[in-house]
Amino acid sequence: MAVDPDHVLRTAAALLTRKSTATMDEVARAAGISRATLHRHFAGRDALVRALESLGIEECRAALDAARLDEGTASEAVRRLVAAIEPVAGLLAFLYTENQLFEGEEQNPGWTLIDDRISALFRRGQLSGEFRIDLTPAWLTEALYGLLASAAWMVHSGKGAPKDFQHMIVELLLGGALRREES
Amino acid sequence: MAVDPDHVLRTAAALLTRKSTATMDEVARAAGISRATLHRHFAGRDALVRALESLGIEECRAALDAARLDEGTASEAVRRLVAAIEPVAGLLAFLYTENQLFEGEEQNPGWTLIDDRISALFRRGQLSGEFRIDLTPAWLTEALYGLLASAAWMVHSGKGAPKDFQHMIVELLLGGALRREES
DNA sequence: CCCATATGAGACGTCGATGTCTCACGCTGG
DNA sequence: CCAGCGTGAGACATCGACGTCTCATATGGG
Numbered sequence: 001m002a003v004d005p006d007h008v009l010r011t012a013a014a015l016l017t018r019k020s021t022a023t024m025d026e027v028a029r030a031a032g033i034s035r036a037t038l039h040r041h042f043a044g045r046d047a048l049v050r051a052l053e054s055l056g057i058e059e060c061r062a063a064l065d066a067a068r069l070d071e072g073t074a075s076e077a078v079r080r081l082v083a084a085i086e087p088v089a090g091l092l093a094f095l096y097t098e099n100q101l102f103e104g105e106e107q108n109p110g111w112t113l114i115d116d117r118i119s120a121l122f123r124r125g126q127l128s129g130e131f132r133i134d135l136t137p138a139w140l141t142e143a144l145y146g147l148l149a150s151a152a153w154m155v156h157s158g159k160g161a162p163k164d165f166q167h168m169i170v171e172l173l174l175g176g177a178l179r180r181e182e183s
Numbered sequence: 184m185a186v187d188p189d190h191v192l193r194t195a196a197a198l199l200t201r202k203s204t205a206t207m208d209e210v211a212r213a214a215g216i217s218r219a220t221l222h223r224h225f226a227g228r229d230a231l232v233r234a235l236e237s238l239g240i241e242e243c244r245a246a247l248d249a250a251r252l253d254e255g256t257a258s259e260a261v262r263r264l265v266a267a268i269e270p271v272a273g274l275l276a277f278l279y280t281e282n283q284l285f286e287g288e289e290q291n292p293g294w295t296l297i298d299d300r301i302s303a304l305f306r307r308g309q310l311s312g313e314f315r316i317d318l319t320p321a322w323l324t325e326a327l328y329g330l331l332a333s334a335a336w337m338v339h340s341g342k343g344a345p346k347d348f349q350h351m352i353v354e355l356l357l358g359g360a361l362r363r364e365e366s
Numbered sequence: 367c368c369c370a371t372a373t374g375a376g377a378c379g380t381c382g383a384t385g386t387c388t389c390a391c392g393c394t395g396g
Numbered sequence: 397c398c399a400g401c402g403t404g405a406g407a408c409a410t411c412g413a414c415g416t417c418t419c420a421t422a423t424g425g426g
Contacts, residue, residue, distance in 0.1 A: 002402075021284060023383065034404045036386095044385070075361070097280055100336075101204055122360070132354075132362045138342060139351050140360055142333045150329030151322075153283075159321060168322050171315075176359025177305070177323055178258070179315045185372075206413065217374045219416090227415070 003033055005041050009055050012048060017090035018156070020097065024048075049098060050108075056095050057110035059088045064117050074125030075174055081121070082148075082169050089152040089165075096149065115141055140173075147173055186216055188224050192238050195231060200273035201339070203280065207231075232281060233291075239278050240293035242271045247300050257308025258357055264304070265331075265352050272335040272348075279332065298324055323356075330356055 011031040015022050022030075024045055028038040042048040063084035069077045085092075099107055115138075122140040125131035131140075147169045154160035160168065194214040198205050205213075207228055211221040225231040246267035252260045268275075282290055298321075305323040308314035314323075330352045337343035343351065 024385095025383085034406095035384095036405075037403060039385070040402085045383090078360075125360070130362060131360045132358070135351065135355055135360060136343075139334075139337065139347075139355070142337050142342070143330055143351075143355050146329035146333030147326055149332075150325045154322065154325050159325070160319075164322075168318065168326075172318060172323070172326050172356070172359065174359050174361050175315070176355065176357050176361075177261075177308070177314045177318060178357050178359075179313060181364075207415095208413085217376095218414095219375080220373055222415070223372085228413090 003037060003041060007031065008033065008038065008041060009051055013052055013055065013091045013094075016052070017094050020094055049095075052091070053095055053098075053108055054110070056088060056091045057108065057114065059091070060085065060114050061110075063088060064114065069117065069121045070124075074121060074128060074130045077121055078125075078174060079166070079170050081118070082144075082166050082173075085148065086165055089148045090156065092145070093149040093152055096145065118144065144169075144173060186220060186224060190214065191216065191221065191224060192234055196235055196238065196274045196277070199235070200277050203277055232278075235274070236278055236281075236291055237293070239271060239274045240291065240297065242274070243268065243297050244293075246271060247297065252300065252304045253307075257304060257311060257313045260304055261308075261357060262349070262353050264301070265327075265349050265356075268331065269348055272331045273339065275328070276332040276335050279328065301327065327352075327356060 008031040012027045015027060015030045019026075024038060025035050027048070028035045031038065038048075042051060064081070067077060067080040067084045069081065071077065099111075118141045119137040122131060122137035126133050126137070151160065151165050151169050154168075155162050155165055191214040195210045198210055198213045202209075207221060208218050210231070211218045214221065221231075225234060247264070250260060250263040250267045252264065254260065282294075301324045302320040305314060305320035309316050309320070334343065334348050334352050337351075338345050338348055
């Protein structure tokens with residue numbers, strides 16, 4: 001009887017990931033509840049998106065923790081990060097585009113925290129000599145987001161296999177398209 | 184007196200690139216015409232988006248032609264491609280997300296043509312030994328789109344300098360984040 | 367100069383989504 | 397057993413955007 005708000009959120013995330021313009025009614029149906037009940041738990045679409053944003057931030061934070069960005073080489077940390085963040089990629093892409101609509105408003109500070117942690121990882125790689133220094137950590141972070149979105153889209157549209165997700169992103173992000181000199 | 188439809192289209196492209204949810208009225212105001220006149224030239228928002236899609240495809244095609252993808256090394260061709268396609272990146276990003284809403288409908292075949300030409304470039308690079316073969320041309324193409332969108336977003340939000348646009352994309356796409364061995 | 371044509375301004379109806387409300391039902395705990 | 401709470405279903409008003417229409421105006425060509 002008692003509705004599980006977390007279950008509703010995760011269902012909504014899964015749906016909106018596929019169809020970003022889904023109606024409140026569709027979200028409710030997908031979660032197996034009525035529109036009225038959905039509205040009892042989330043004041044409106046805005047509140048729902050905000051809650052999804054918090055969920056996404058929390059999952060990202062958890063992924064960052066699980067990836068132990070401070071351990072081992074930066075490359076290894078990037079691989080762990082991509083692996084850990086893969087399940088959130090779809091939700092991330094949705095929130096990414098959704099955030100662009102909040103033009104005037106200030107964005108949730110949680111994103112800054114996440115950006116900073118990822119940027120710090122790339123900076124660590126630069127300081128250790130692993131990563132090149134002509135690409136800023138901010139750009140590498142943004143590029144990672146873009147590649148995550150592209151890969152998620154490829155998998156979702158059936159143009160790519162889910163098993164290749166991590167490999168595609170990590171290899172391109174770290175190694176690039178050029179063939180290495182096997183001297 | 185006579186309204187220039189092309190000017191309207193380009194103004195709409197510039198506006199929708201920044202605010203993808205802009206109203207028909209906002210689009211009209213931005214183009215310096217009334218909503219009625221806008222509606223006389225484009226039957227509805229749908230028709231406007233379709234026209235923008237055609238414009239985007241045409242500009243892409245022109246960029247691909249200008250980049251002479253068949254000449255020189257594949258790397259050089261990629262650099263020329265990114266340089267030529269930079270002005271269209273914003274519009275591309277808009278159409279990219281807009282297309283995801285046309286879930287059921289078939290997409291404009293023009294995109295396939297463009298995808299194929301870019302994929303062919305990456306395949307050429309693989310055959311010549313320039314590019315690694317464990318990343319599919321389809322993924323490299325999709326990744327290029329993602330990086331274009333990320334870079335356009337960075338520049339638009341002021342987090343990156345426009346002059347770095349090409350460098351950021353090309354260097355990451357081709358070389359990756361890893362520092363090269365300067366043996 | 368005059369008329370045809372295109373435009374601007376605005377009113378109007380429509381439609382979809384939203385938010386709110388009421389009422390009846392079923393489950394659960396006392 | 398019964399009272400209370402949460403839920404489902406649906407009605408209702410609102411709101412924003414859209415598409416259509418009319419009319420006045422100005423502009424440009426004959």
